[in-house]
Amino acid sequence: MKRLKIGNVELENPLILAPMAGVTDQPFRLLCREEGCGLAYTEMVSAKAILYKNRNTRSLMEIHPQEGPAVLQLFGSDPEILGRIAAQVEDGPYAWIDVNMGCPVPKVVNNGEGSALMKNPKLAAQIVTAMARQMKKPLTIKIRKGFDDSSVNAVEIARIAEGCGAAAVAVHGRTREQFYSGRADWDIIRRVKEAVKIPVIGNGDIFAPEDGARMMEETGCDGVMIARGAKGNPWIFSRSLHFLETGVVLPPPSIEEIKRMILRHIELQISYKGSHAGLFEMRKHVAWYTAGLPRSSALRSRINQAETYEEFYAVVCDMTDQSADES
Numbered sequence: 001m002k003r004l005k006i007g008n009v010e011l012e013n014p015l016i017l018a019p020m021a022g023v024t025d026q027p028f029r030l031l032c033r034e035e036g037c038g039l040a041y042t043e044m045v046s047a048k049a050i051l052y053k054n055r056n057t058r059s060l061m062e063i064h065p066q067e068g069p070a071v072l073q074l075f076g077s078d079p080e081i082l083g084r085i086a087a088q089v090e091d092g093p094y095a096w097i098d099v100n101m102g103c104p105v106p107k108v109v110n111n112g113e114g115s116a117l118m119k120n121p122k123l124a125a126q127i128v129t130a131m132a133r134q135m136k137k138p139l140t141i142k143i144r145k146g147f148d149d150s151s152v153n154a155v156e157i158a159r160i161a162e163g164c165g166a167a168a169v170a171v172h173g174r175t176r177e178q179f180y181s182g183r184a185d186w187d188i189i190r191r192v193k194e195a196v197k198i199p200v201i202g203n204g205d206i207f208a209p210e211d212g213a214r215m216m217e218e219t220g221c222d223g224v225m226i227a228r229g230a231k232g233n234p235w236i237f238s239r240s241l242h243f244l245e246t247g248v249v250l251p252p253p254s255i256e257e258i259k260r261m262i263l264r265h266i267e268l269q270i271s272y273k274g275s276h277a278g279l280f281e282m283r284k285h286v287a288w289y290t291a292g293l294p295r296s297s298a299l300r301s302r303i304n305q306a307e308t309y310e311e312f313y314a315v316v317c318d319m320t321d322q323s324a325d326e327s
Contacts, residue, residue, distance in 0.1 A: 001244050002216065004038065004223040007138030007167040009095045011069060012222075013038040013244070015212060015237050016170075017101070018203060018227035019073045019142070026064050027268035028285075031261065032230060035238040038223075039069045039246035044100045047076035048086040050178055061092065069095040075103060077112040077123065083130030086139070096138035096167065099127060101157065104144070104176045115176035118147045118157055125160045132165025142170040142203075144323060145188045148177040156238070158192045158200070170225055180228065188218040201225050209236070209243040209250070232288025234261065255293070261291050262316050270309060280310060286316075293319070 004014040008152040017032045018023060018042035029040040042060060049057045063070045076082045086097050100123060102222040103114030110116075117124045124141075132139045141161045146152035158169045171192050173184035184204025193200040202221035206212050221302070229236050230239045235257075265285060269278035286303045290296040299319060306312040 002222065004199060004201075006140065010068065011038040013241055014216070015240055015244075016201060016221035016223055016225045017041060017230055017237075017266070018225045019044050019071075019098075020227055020231075021105075022284075024202070025060075025272070025281075026062055026067070027265060027272050028094050028234075029067055029070065030064055030241075030268060031037075031234045031265060032237055033066070033068050033298060035234040035236075036241045037234075037237040039071060040093060041071045041073050042065065044103060045074045046074045046084045047074045047078070050074075050085050050089065051081055061089070063093040065093075071096055071098050071140070073098040073100055075100040075108065075113050077117065077127070079126040079130035082127050083134045086131040087134035090135050090137045093296060094137065096140055097131070097135060097143055098140045098170075099131060100142055101143040102142045102144055102170075102172050102176075104179050109176065114227060115144050115147060118143060118153060118176070119151065120304050121153070121156060121160055124157055125164050128164035128166050138167035139165060140168040140170065141166050144172045145175045145185055148175050152188065154188050155195045158196050162196045162198050166198060168199040168201060168222075169196065170203055173202070186215055186219050189215070189221050193220045194220075199223065200258035200266060200296070203227060205229075206236075206240075209239040212240045213244055232285060232291060250294075256270075258293070259319050261317055262286060263313065265289075266312055266316075267308065275309060279309070280304060282312070 001012055004011045015038045017037050017040035021043050026045050027232055045057050045060050090097055100114055101117040108114040143154055144158050145154050154171055161169055171189045173186050173188050189202040199222040201223040202215045202219050203225035205227045207229040235253050240248050266282050269281050283304050287300050290299055302315045
């Protein structure tokens with residue numbers, strides 16, 4: 001199995017948990033790590049928010065000692081601020097620092113950040129240069145295929161980033177205009193891989209254990225980043241890793257395994273965020289864990305009404321695979 005090395009950091013395996021706002025918090029990263037994830041990204045953090053000492057950013061930046069390698073992802077559009085903050089935070093418990101150039105969310109794009117940077121290669125170059133000059137740890141970028149179909153420039157941006165000091169590039173095979181619709185274009189990942197010498201991480205449409213191996217074979221990419229395929233499914237890492245090592249597809253988790261994972265997740269959430277916030281945060285996770293399961297709609301309704309851990313526990317323990325699917 002191919003090992004992924006970025007700068008002076010070598011990972012146990014090439015399977016990476018993508019940054020997802022509202023999803024890849026510390027509890028979820030820990031679960032994915034326990035299931036074999038080679039590395040996880042934090043939720044993206046505003047460089048300006050760090051600069052102005054916004055209290056909400058502190059929890060986003062915390063890394064648990066048992067997480068193993070983790071990456072802090074920053075976003076912004078001011079080269080001076082990004083360079084300054086990268087130098088300030090790189091001594092933290094991060095394998096490297098990443099800058100987001102792919103987020104499609106309107107409030108981010110309208111500020112000239114995220115995927116909006118792909119429309120401004122000159123500014124993207126200034127950002128990478130400013131950050132790389134002030135850092136000792138590796139700097140990476142995460143981009144998309146392009147902003148829209150008329151401006152597919154992932155290859156150009158990747159070359160610019162490499163020339164300005166980036167140690168690796170992650171490529172999502174969709175344009176900003178697509179958001180998460182349609183199919184990811186893996187061919188653009190292959191084209192980027194052929195255009196640069198730094199490692200390339202492929203991202204987009206990894207939902208089954210075989211998908212990561214197929215992406216690496218078809219594109220030549222050095223690592224695979226898993227995003228939506230990990231929601232409610234930390235097992236995608238252990239199952240994908242097993243497939244990479246043996247060529248055998250393990251069966252999906254049983255109802256009992258799902259129940260155990262949900263209960264482990266809520267315990268981590270409560271420990272990290274407190275009872276009230278932890279229970280509230282778990283509602284969306286339970287919806288992902290139980291999608292397609294028998295009586296999942298009724299289960300989600302009961303979970304959304306649970307106000308204590310005891311009530312939550314009782315609902316989860318009632319999960320059964322004996323009823324017809326009502327989801």
